[in-house]
Amino acid sequence: MQSIKRLALVFALSTISLHALSESVIAVDQPTLNQHLDHKVAPVYPAIANAARVQGTVVLEVRIGTTGKIESTKVVSGPAMLQSAAIDCVKQWTYRPFEKDGSPVSASGRVSIEFSLGIDSASAKKDEEIAQRYFPLSDQCRKSVSARSDTAAAADACRRAAETADEFGPDVRYIEKRSAFVWAAYGLMGNGDLKAALAYGNKAVDEVKLGHDDNSGSNAAYGVRGMVEARMGDLSAADQDLNVAEDFERKGIAWAEEVKFEHGDSYKHALAQDLHIHAQVLQALNKPDEAKLKLAEAAKYE
Numbered sequence: 001m002q003s004i005k006r007l008a009l010v011f012a013l014s015t016i017s018l019h020a021l022s023e024s025v026i027a028v029d030q031p032t033l034n035q036h037l038d039h040k041v042a043p044v045y046p047a048i049a050n051a052a053r054v055q056g057t058v059v060l061e062v063r064i065g066t067t068g069k070i071e072s073t074k075v076v077s078g079p080a081m082l083q084s085a086a087i088d089c090v091k092q093w094t095y096r097p098f099e100k101d102g103s104p105v106s107a108s109g110r111v112s113i114e115f116s117l118g119i120d121s122a123s124a125k126k127d128e129e130i131a132q133r134y135f136p137l138s139d140q141c142r143k144s145v146s147a148r149s150d151t152a153a154a155a156d157a158c159r160r161a162a163e164t165a166d167e168f169g170p171d172v173r174y175i176e177k178r179s180a181f182v183w184a185a186y187g188l189m190g191n192g193d194l195k196a197a198l199a200y201g202n203k204a205v206d207e208v209k210l211g212h213d214d215n216s217g218s219n220a221a222y223g224v225r226g227m228v229e230a231r232m233g234d235l236s237a238a239d240q241d242l243n244v245a246e247d248f249e250r251k252g253i254a255w256a257e258e259v260k261f262e263h264g265d266s267y268k269h270a271l272a273q274d275l276h277i278h279a280q281v282l283q284a285l286n287k288p289d290e291a292k293l294k295l296a297e298a299a300k301y302e
Contacts, residue, residue: 025063026100028109030135036095036107038068043089043113049081050117056212057114057175058086066104068095074266076110077175080214080255086113110139116172123169130167134176137161141183151191158187162200178207178217185224194232201225205241215252216267219245223274230277235285242278246271268301275301 028036049055058078065071070091075083090111098107112135141161144154158180165173165180181204188197204221207213213221226241249271256264275298282291 025106025108026098028098028107029139030110030112033095033107033109033111036068036098037093038096039092039094041089041092043085043115045115046081046085049079049085049115052081053117054079054081054212055115055117055172056082057112057173058082059110059112059175059179060086060090061108061110062090064095064098064107064109066097066106068097070094071106075214075216077179077217078113078214079115079175079212082113082115083214085115089113112176114172123172127168127172130164131173131176134161134164134168134180137164138176138180138183141180141187145183145187145190148190151187155187155191155193158184159196162203166203174207174210174212175217178204178213178221181207182220182224185228189224189228189231194228197228198225198232201228215248215255216270219248219252219270219274221245222248223270226281227277230281230284235281238281239278239285242274242281246274246278249274272298272301 056079059076061074061076062070063072070093073087073090075087078086090113093111095107097104099105112131137157138161141154141158144150144157147154162180162184165177168177181200184200185197185204188194188200201221201224205225208218208221222241223245226238226245229235229241230238249267252267253264253271256267275294279291279294279298282288282294
């Protein structure tokens with residue numbers, strides 16, 4: 001019982017890693033970013049991704065300076081083969097400067113770059129209509145979960161975002177769907193609705209199994225499902241899923257080091273968090289030696 005209580009405490013403290021912005025940077029949602037967009041270029045489809053028939057959406061977190069130029073980019077999710085092309089594309093975009101109290105300020109927000117190998121115009125129109133409804137709900141979900149003040153409101157916002165993402169066709173928006181299901185699992189778990197949280201954890205893993213996600217996104221799907229399973233007392237299943245999650249994040253770290261990805265430390269932080277949670281699961285399974293190994297590995301990334 002004490003082990004389970006310790007697990008609950010770890011999960012409550014560890015589920016979301018928040019990104020602190022300085023006071024001089026305002027957070028902007030996707031519709032507002034789109035309204036300020038001044039110059040946009042289309043992405044170039046990487047030849048290797050085209051040959052491999054890899055498609056999907058790359059989500060980037062961007063920081064826009066006071067002149068309207070992109071100052072930095074960070075990959076949030078998306079197929080690894082498409083990430084560099086998305087970054088190269090967005091770096092050429094410019095925005096009308098943002099203001100706060102009449103003075104120019106930097107802004108931070110997320111943009112989505114879709115790479116598609118071809119869908120008919122009717123499907124494209126429907127996809128865009130769903131996306132226009134989905135992204136505001138997704139932003140509301142993330143903000144509500146991160147605020148940690150009203151778990152019922154967060155769960156409702158994330159459920160609505162996930163239900164909207166589920167409207168996307170089977171061959172598009174893999175990343176948005178997986179992300180929506182992961183956040184729904186977090187939001188519902190935080191509100192104590194473990195059965196519904198597990199259902200969305202399963203849906204997130206099913207999206208990953210389609211093979212269009214990157215290592216970090218795959219880690220998130222298996223990781224959140226493992227957390228929910230542990231909360232439900234299914235520690236053996238949690239052990240298995242957390243092992244899979246950690247393997248994906250190790251691959252992500254190796255990739256980040258190989259390409260000198262500027263935000264590779266975020267992958268290390270995610271792996272350290274998973275390892276700490278996994279150590280608690282192993283303690284509850286009466287496997288203290290394995291738990292120590294997890295903590296020793298986590299220490300390398302802290």
